[in-house]
Every structure is written in C-alpha cells, then in structure tokens.
Amino acid sequence: MRTNMLLRGVGIVVGLVLIAGAFVLAYVITPNYLVRLPDDTDAKRSYTGSFRTLLDAQEVAKGNLVTAVKRDVPLAVERTVKVEETSGDTALVSDSRTTTAAGNPVEKTDWRYAVDRKTLQPAGHPANWTVVDARGLTVSWPFGAKKKTYTGWRPETGTTTPLTYVRTESKSGVDTYVYEAHLPATRITDSQVLAGLPPAVPQATLASVAQLGPLPPATKQQLAALLPTLGNPVPLSYTLESADTFWIEPETGIVIDTKRSQQRVAGVVAPGNGAFLPLLPVSDVVYQQTPGSVKAAADDAEDGHDAIVLVGTILPIVAGVVGALLIAAALLIRRRRPRGTPTPAADA
Incomplete structure (x- = not known):
C-alpha cells in the first residue's frame, strides 16, 4: 500500500x-528570451547594383557639369546592424552603411536607434545613449509581423513612409511577407548624407545651366530670375525619391531581401518662400541584396523560427x-x- x-x-x-x-x-x-532582439545581434548584409547616373562631386566643384555626370557605375553597399547595448527591453542598435561606386567610397553613415526588443519600435532609453529621434520601424520588422501597413523611418530625410503589405512570397526557401514603400521627392536633411554631396556650386556654373542646360524652359526662366538672389557660390539642397521592396520572415521579423530604387536631385531654395527648384540629378541607383546575403538572412530566419x-x-x-x-x-x-x-x- x-x-x-x-x-x-x-x-x-x-x-x-x-x-x-x-x-x-x-x-x-519564449517571450522573454526568444521573441526579442538578441543582445549579440551583429547582422552583416551586402548589396550590389549600379548608379544609372552619378554626379561627380569633384567635377561639380570645378564647375564642369558636362563631365560631372557618370553613367552605369557599379555600386556596392555594405550594411551592419548591431546591438551595441541593452537596458531591459530596450536595445541600442547601430545601423552602419558604406556605399562605393566602382570601388571608391561615396557615402558612409552610422545611425543609432533605441528600439523595443520585441516590437522594434522606438523606445525610452538611458540618458547616456545618443540616438536618432526616429518614428516607426528603423532596422527591422517586429517579431510576429502582420499583413498590415507599418510606418517606416527614413533617416536621410528625417521623415516617415508607409510600409505596405502587398503579398506573400517564397524567398530562398522561406515564406515571406512582402512590403513596399514609396517616398515622394523629399528634402534630404541628414548631416551625414549631406556631407558626401557638393554643398555649393559657382554662380557662373548655374548661369550656364540656365542658358544651355537640359532643363525645361520654365525651370530655366525660374533659375535665371533666382540667380541674383542666391549668392556666390550658390548653396545646393537635395531631395530623395525612392521605391523600395522588402521580403520579411514574419515569425522573426528578419529582412530576407531588400530591393531599392532611389533618385537624388540637386536644386536651389528660393529665398523668402523656401520653394525648392530641382536642377540636376545627383544619383539614380538600383540595388538589391546579394544572393549570399539573402541565404545568410534566410538561415538566420529559419534558425530563429525553429527555436521559437x-x-x-x-x-x-x-x-x-x-x-x-x-x-x-x-x-x-x-x-x-x-x-x-x-x-x-x-x-x-
């Protein structure tokens, strides 16, 4: 018994x-250790494509606009998203990117964000963290991504854009949700991006553009009228326009692939009303993740999905x-x- x-x-x-x-x-x-951004995250991704047009900053500085425009220049981007530090459910994440044209560096940026480790949305953070005051998603999608429209952050312009769900698609053997983002021509405000662009051009250069450049007649007339008020050299402003596609593994929120089409245009700002007058295409690029990076992201997503x-x-x-x-x-x-x-x- x-x-x-x-x-x-x-x-x-x-x-x-x-x-x-x-x-x-x-x-x-699961929710506290698996469904959250790991504190050892260090994801490296490579992209390739081409500058369909590229404005050579050195030639612009010399006033040689005719020879400044390069075409069909090979492009490469190296991106690293890394968790630098964590504080409870908040992570300090760096997003570093280096862009090269035919092997020559043309832009380098390093943005830092404080994000919630589960939703990937901006979060409160320790006072000693220096981060971008972003809104919306910055470095990835949330765990358990939904078939809905999210808000995405554009660091170049300091604005947001809708990330719209459009379909489900298999990518490198992984079932993904596909989102698209469309940014209309918007002023570039980020200091790191502007540091790689010509800040000004001689007034004489723009005068020749107003007379002989391939601009619409109405734009030439506007430029000719503005030139006397713009100083010498003439300060330049820039806009960014883009159409982007993202393939997301929904369980982990990992970006499996990215395709971007972006155009930057240089112009001048009219004194008084602040209206932007577009003048010169600075760059027109198309690029996408390399097959190796897609495979690496797919492996990371499968490992994370299987663990969850x-x-x-x-x-x-x-x-x-x-x-x-x-x-x-x-x-x-x-x-x-x-x-x-x-x-x-x-x-x-």
Whole structure:
C-alpha cells in the first residue's frame, strides 16, 4: 500500500512539474528570451547594383557639369546592424552603411536607434545613449509581423513612409511577407548624407545651366530670375525619391531581401518662400541584396523560427501532455489491502 501511495505521489508531482514547465516554456522563456532582439545581434548584409547616373562631386566643384555626370557605375553597399547595448527591453542598435561606386567610397553613415526588443519600435532609453529621434520601424520588422501597413523611418530625410503589405512570397526557401514603400521627392536633411554631396556650386556654373542646360524652359526662366538672389557660390539642397521592396520572415521579423530604387536631385531654395527648384540629378541607383546575403538572412530566419516553434509550441505541448498522462495514471493506481485483512461484511 505504501509503495502504491509513493508511486501515486511521485506521478502527481512529476506531472504537475511538467505542466508547470510547459507554461514556463511557452509564457516565460519564449517571450522573454526568444521573441526579442538578441543582445549579440551583429547582422552583416551586402548589396550590389549600379548608379544609372552619378554626379561627380569633384567635377561639380570645378564647375564642369558636362563631365560631372557618370553613367552605369557599379555600386556596392555594405550594411551592419548591431546591438551595441541593452537596458531591459530596450536595445541600442547601430545601423552602419558604406556605399562605393566602382570601388571608391561615396557615402558612409552610422545611425543609432533605441528600439523595443520585441516590437522594434522606438523606445525610452538611458540618458547616456545618443540616438536618432526616429518614428516607426528603423532596422527591422517586429517579431510576429502582420499583413498590415507599418510606418517606416527614413533617416536621410528625417521623415516617415508607409510600409505596405502587398503579398506573400517564397524567398530562398522561406515564406515571406512582402512590403513596399514609396517616398515622394523629399528634402534630404541628414548631416551625414549631406556631407558626401557638393554643398555649393559657382554662380557662373548655374548661369550656364540656365542658358544651355537640359532643363525645361520654365525651370530655366525660374533659375535665371533666382540667380541674383542666391549668392556666390550658390548653396545646393537635395531631395530623395525612392521605391523600395522588402521580403520579411514574419515569425522573426528578419529582412530576407531588400530591393531599392532611389533618385537624388540637386536644386536651389528660393529665398523668402523656401520653394525648392530641382536642377540636376545627383544619383539614380538600383540595388538589391546579394544572393549570399539573402541565404545568410534566410538561415538566420529559419534558425530563429525553429527555436521559437520548438521552445514555444512543441516542447510545451509534449510536456503538458506527458504531465497530464502521468497525473491520470497516478490517480488510477489502486490502494492494495494488506494480506489477511478481512472484507467487511455486508449490512443485513
């Protein structure tokens, strides 16, 4: 009898422990350790494409606009997204990019964001962190991405743009949600980007553009009227216009692939009303992640997805079922009577 009671007690205790473990795996371990941006994140991605047109800053500075425009120049971008530090559910993430044209550096940026480690949205952060005051998604999509429109941050312009879900598509063997973003021509305000662009041109150069350049007649007239008010050299402003496509693994929010088409245009700002007059195409680029980077991102997404499914679903189910079976089996163990114990007589 004592053996049966011991077995019953052990079965119930082990069963309860397994059921409790299932809840811990599903509702503690998974959301707090798996469904959040890892503190060792260090994702490197490569992109290739071409500058369909590219304005040579050195030639512009010399006033040689005719020879300044290059065409079909090979382009490469190296990007690293790295978690620099964490504070609870907030991560300090750096987004570093280096762009080269035919092997020559043309732009280098390093933006830092404080993001919620689960939603990837901007989050409160320690006072000693220096970050971009961003709005919307910056470095990736949230865990458990939905088929909906998100808000994305454009660091070059300091503005936001809708990230619109458009379809589901397989990419490198991974089921992805595809989002598109369209940014209309918007003034570039980021100091790092502007540092790689010609800040001004001689007034005489723009005067020749107003007379001989390939501008619409109305634009030539506007430029000719503005020139006397712009100083010498003439300060330049820039706009960015883009159409981008992103392939996202929804469970982990990892970006599997990215394709971008972007145009930058130089122009002048009219004194008084601040109207922007577009004049010269600075760059017209198309680029996409390399096959190797797509494969690396797909591998990362599959590893993350498998870990979430295993720890968050499969193991809790197995532990819960085994625990319930153990408890049921323990309750079915009968108490045996000692030998020689008489059976109670039935009532008369």
